Amino acid sequence: MQLPQIRLQSTMAKIAIETVPAKLEIQQPPAELEIEQSPARLTIRTTPSKLTIDQTKAWEDMNLEHIFRRIEKFAEQGYNDWLDGLARVSRQGDELMRIEDGGNPIAEQAKENSETPMYEFNIGWVPSPFSVHISYTPADVDIRFEARKPVIRARTHPPVIRYMPGEVAIRLAQRPSLHIDVVI
Known part of the structure; x- marks a missing residue:
């Protein structure tokens, strides 16, 4: 079916x-x-260093001083010798004035005036130690720096969408x- x-x-x-x-x-x-x-401002001030060497004493020790100093020294020495001679002549005159006190002042004065003095000399250094004087002043540097900030101007633009x-x-x-x- x-x-x-x-x-x-x-x-x-x-x-x-x-x-x-x-x-x-x-x-x-x-x-x-x-x-x-703006550029920064920089200021530098310098005081120069100074070196001083004084060798006057060393030259004097070597008998090589400046002519003006030598003339001054000899004038002073001459004046002192004149004063010493004046004192000696005055003393000897006083001794002769008191000849009656005794002694032999004429012979003593003749001996004193005729003899050269004895000079003593030991070891010496020419020039003498520490006769050169050195003085040094270091330089002084003063640095001043002034920074200036930048001036920034910005204008933004919105996005275009x-x-x-x-x-x-x-x-x-x-x-x-x-x-x-x-x-x-």
């Missing part, structure tokens, strides 16, 4: 989606920037269907 058959034939629905993507454009104009930098929204279109590309057949 043959039974009737029911045949179902269906078609699914299809959806079509069409999209137009969104567009976003961003442009950033550069900022305007002005910078002024262009936005185009996207679109979505939805439609039915294929309609659903159901077909029913009965086969005997």
Whole structure:
């Protein structure tokens, strides 16, 4: 026995989606920037160093002093010798004036006036130690520095934004269907 058959034939629905993507454009104009930098101020003051070497005493020790100093020294020595001679003549005159007191002042004075004095000399250094005097004053440097801050002027520009929204279109590309057949 043959039974009737029911045949179902269906078609699914299809959806079509069409999209137009969104567009976003961003442009950033550069900022305007002005910078002024004044130069720093630098001041340097220097006091020069000073070196003094005094070798006058060393030259005098070697008997090589300056002529003006030599003349001054000889004049002083001559004056002192004149005073010593004056004192000696005065003393000898007083001795002769008191000849009656006894003694032999004439012979003693003749002996004193005719003999050269004995000079003593031991080891000597020419020039004498530490006769050269050295004096040094170091240089003095005063440095002053004044920094100046920069002057900065900046103008910003806002970004330029262009936005185009996207679109979505939805439609039915294929309609659903159901077909029913009965086969005997």
